[in-house]
Amino acid sequence: MNDWVLIQSLVVAVSTGTPVVLAGSGAILTQRSGVLDLGVEGTMLIGAVSGFWVTTSTGSPVAGLVVAVLAAAVFSMIQAVLAVSLRANQVVVGVALVILGSGLSSFIGSQGDPPVARRFSGSIFTPVFPESVHDWPAVGPLLLSHDPVVYLSWAFVAVVQWYIFRTRTGMHLRAVGHDPASADAAGLPVSGMRYLHVALGGAAAGAGGGYLTLRLFSDWFDDMTAGMGWIAVILVILASWRSLRLLVAAYAFGAISSLGFTLQLLGWNIPTELLAILPFLVVYLVMVFVSAAERRSQMPASLAEPYFRESR
Amino acid sequence: MRRRTRTWLAVTSTMCLVMAACGDDEADAPAAPATTAAAPETETTAAAAPETTTTAAPEAPAEVTTTVPEAPTEVTDTLSASDGTGMRIAVLYDGTLDQGGWQGSMDAGTQLLVDSMPGAEVLRVEEIAPGQTAQRAMTDLAEDGYHLIIGTSTYDADMAIVSADYPETAFLHACDATVTDNMGQYCLAVEEARYVDGALAAALSETGKIGYVAAFGISFVLKPLNLFAAGARSVNPDAEVHVVFTNDWFDPNLELQAANALIDLGVDVLTYDLSSSAVPEVAAQRGAGFIGYGYDDARLQAPDSWLGGSLYNWGAAFVTTAQEVAAGTWEPGYIYGGYADGLLGYAEFGASVPAEAQDLVDSLIADIAAGDLDVFAGPIVDRDGNLVVPEGEALEFFDRAICCEWVIEGVQGEIG
Numbered sequence: 001m002n003d004w005v006l007i008q009s010l011v012v013a014v015s016t017g018t019p020v021v022l023a024g025s026g027a028i029l030t031q032r033s034g035v036l037d038l039g040v041e042g043t044m045l046i047g048a049v050s051g052f053w054v055t056t057s058t059g060s061p062v063a064g065l066v067v068a069v070l071a072a073a074v075f076s077m078i079q080a081v082l083a084v085s086l087r088a089n090q091v092v093v094g095v096a097l098v099i100l101g102s103g104l105s106s107f108i109g110s111q112g113d114p115p116v117a118r119r120f121s122g123s124i125f126t127p128v129f130p131e132s133v134h135d136w137p138a139v140g141p142l143l144l145s146h147d148p149v150v151y152l153s154w155a156f157v158a159v160v161q162w163y164i165f166r167t168r169t170g171m172h173l174r175a176v177g178h179d180p181a182s183a184d185a186a187g188l189p190v191s192g193m194r195y196l197h198v199a200l201g202g203a204a205a206g207a208g209g210g211y212l213t214l215r216l217f218s219d220w221f222d223d224m225t226a227g228m229g230w231i232a233v234i235l236v237i238l239a240s241w242r243s244l245r246l247l248v249a250a251y252a253f254g255a256i257s258s259l260g261f262t263l264q265l266l267g268w269n270i271p272t273e274l275l276a277i278l279p280f281l282v283v284y285l286v287m288v289f290v291s292a293a294e295r296r297s298q299m300p301a302s303l304a305e306p307y308f309r310e311s312r
Numbered sequence: 313m314r315r316r317t318r319t320w321l322a323v324t325s326t327m328c329l330v331m332a333a334c335g336d337d338e339a340d341a342p343a344a345p346a347t348t349a350a351a352p353e354t355e356t357t358a359a360a361a362p363e364t365t366t367t368a369a370p371e372a373p374a375e376v377t378t379t380v381p382e383a384p385t386e387v388t389d390t391l392s393a394s395d396g397t398g399m400r401i402a403v404l405y406d407g408t409l410d411q412g413g414w415q416g417s418m419d420a421g422t423q424l425l426v427d428s429m430p431g432a433e434v435l436r437v438e439e440i441a442p443g444q445t446a447q448r449a450m451t452d453l454a455e456d457g458y459h460l461i462i463g464t465s466t467y468d469a470d471m472a473i474v475s476a477d478y479p480e481t482a483f484l485h486a487c488d489a490t491v492t493d494n495m496g497q498y499c500l501a502v503e504e505a506r507y508v509d510g511a512l513a514a515a516l517s518e519t520g521k522i523g524y525v526a527a528f529g530i531s532f533v534l535k536p537l538n539l540f541a542a543g544a545r546s547v548n549p550d551a552e553v554h555v556v557f558t559n560d561w562f563d564p565n566l567e568l569q570a571a572n573a574l575i576d577l578g579v580d581v582l583t584y585d586l587s588s589s590a591v592p593e594v595a596a597q598r599g600a601g602f603i604g605y606g607y608d609d610a611r612l613q614a615p616d617s618w619l620g621g622s623l624y625n626w627g628a629a630f631v632t633t634a635q636e637v638a639a640g641t642w643e644p645g646y647i648y649g650g651y652a653d654g655l656l657g658y659a660e661f662g663a664s665v666p667a668e669a670q671d672l673v674d675s676l677i678a679d680i681a682a683g684d685l686d687v688f689a690g691p692i693v694d695r696d697g698n699l700v701v702p703e704g705e706a707l708e709f710f711d712r713a714i715c716c717e718w719v720i721e722g723v724q725g726e727i728g
Binding site: 016257264267 | 407408410412529554556557558559560562563564565566568569570572574577588590596612613724726727
């Protein structure tokens with residue numbers, strides 16, 4: 001093991017962690033408004049298939065990403081209508097959306113001529129900076145070797161953090177998620193805020209899904225998220241609904257998981273099953289200690305609770 | 313009024329959810345059995361499917377076509393026997409057929425059946441999960457008068473139950489244990505496939521380090537791994553096969569990390585025992601070579617990295633069985649064969665593969681098909697130094713089928 005292996009693990013963690021960072025930061029926006037969107041996995045799948053369809057048809061990964069974002073935002077409106085307007089149980093709706101997203105994306109994938117599933121993408125996102133700077137010590141691979149979506153995800157994380165804690169609308173958002181009755185009394189549009197942030201969360205999950213097909217795998221296949229959406233939801237909670245922490249957690253998760261494979265290869269006699277659960281163990285433990293050190297819970301107090309104005 | 317609107321909305325949107333979620337099951341709709349394709353002539357193994365055919369590489373067309381075994385097989389013997397008129401055959405799949413991989417290779421087999429028995433009604437049934445769904449589907453098909461039911465996934469227990477109730481129907485299952493009076497098994501000698509793949513990998517690797525991404529360290533994953541390493545070391549005695557396990561049959565994100573870890577270690581040729589696009593994509597993005605296994609989807613996905621790879625030809629087993637069932641001579645057993653029986657083929661080589669390496673693959677396949685080369689012949693030494701197959705001996709059929717609990721020398725990395 002040497003520095004280079006460590007750096008490479010981090011580089012791989014950045015690219016494989018980007019879908020989780022995007023979807024997770026979006027989920028933070030949604031959950032901060034008091035809506036628990038468990039359907040992230042399904043929304044990502046919708047983004048993945050629609051983005052791939054458009055990119056393989058038009059040859060433009062940017063167009064694909066835009067459509068992935070829009071399609072996922074529209075898809076997440078199911079959550080908004082059911083959970084906000086009709087006040088359905090958000091856990092049930094979220095889980096149903098995962099199944100729906102999986103089935104619907106698989107159906108969409110079988111459509112088109114040729115079917116999306118049989119297409120291969122020649123045009124994907126490529127690194128922003130020229131090859132020559134990728135080899136600069138440490139900063140080259142870590143900071144300068146990425147594609148535009150990775151930089152976009154960093155900007156998004158920063159904007160989400162700033163928006164939630166440093167803007168007036170962000171404060172309103174936290175109020176709606178914390179105590180919708182008071183927010184309503186103060187004249188804030190509770191349902192409107194919730195609709196908007198469900199859509200934003202869906203859009204971000206769509207970008208995460210789009211990244212899978214437009215860069216990471218440059219291909220689409222059934223259920224390709226394979227649990228990434230769920231990991232995003234878990235990391236949102238472990239990161240106390242803060243996007244910067246989520247970014248660190250997602251990268252740490254990916255780096256440890258990636259290092260596990262290096263350890264397998266070095267043959268240190270550590271069972272591979274143990275290495276497979278290592279990222280969960282480490283991230284859990286760290287986050288548990290971090291949250292324990294906080295004085296009060298960061299969870300939006302009304303998370304997953306429908307708001308009835310009449311019961312105020 | 314308002315409340316009623318809400319309720320109505322809730323009901324309709326739930327209905328929409330449910331219908332959309334179930335929507336994709338409609339893919340079960342019977343595939344038209346009709347096919348006008350003429351029955352292929354004797355050299356049909358090459359007609360498995362247009363995409364996966366053993367087609368000629370641009371440089372050396374003549375040699376590559378010879379990768380189809382010349383030895384007479386049951387397939388060619390029986391092809392002309394019946395065009396299948398009046399015969400009804402159903403093939404069950406666990407997933408959908410739009411994706412390549414395992415399902416795609418099986419469907420190429422079904423297509424060979426359709427092409428070689430144009431009179432037969434061949435029904436493809438998709439999205440049949442093992443368990444109750446599979447039992448219901450097989451019961452329906454048997455009740456409906458299908459003569460031969462072929463399962464392409466892990467339906468062994470279900471098929472054993474249903475076949476016992478329909479002794480007049482023939483059942484054929486992939487790579488498992490149950491053989492009864494009306495249920496047989498078919499499987500491929502993957503050891504032959506992987507031996508040739510390993511030899512090609514070693515011939516093309518400059519570092520002598522080859523990366524292998526697999527799911528679990530269990531016997532039927534270790535068998536192809538071992539023989540891949542044996543093939544590699546037959547070409548380069550110092551070749552190292554570095555293996556990583558993702559501990560998941562399908563986790564593309566982990567496969568990405570595993571493949572990247574291999575390349576960071578200095579591996580310059582990658583292969584896998586999985587079917588997602590992750591490993592070939594890493595090979596493409598990081599400039600490594602890639603060797604396929606069983607199907608050549610990656611040839612289109614990562615054309616610059618693609619080197620070559622063995623192909624599954626399930627169709628040979630399907631056609632043989634269907635012909636025997638039609639003739640009334642079928643005796644359920646365990647179909648287990650490789651290059652000699654036409655059950656394996658070889659994919660088109662990548663553009664970067666030199667002629668010598670292509671010739672090496674062709675001669676290995678010819679030797680295996682002719683019986684001159686037994687990939688399981690001793691001496692085989694495991695990586696702890698134990699002699700598992702002594703010199704002058706070879707593994708018996710049963711031991712081949714259930715192999716391997718050991719790991720051959722030359723394999724590096726944690727197992728299990």
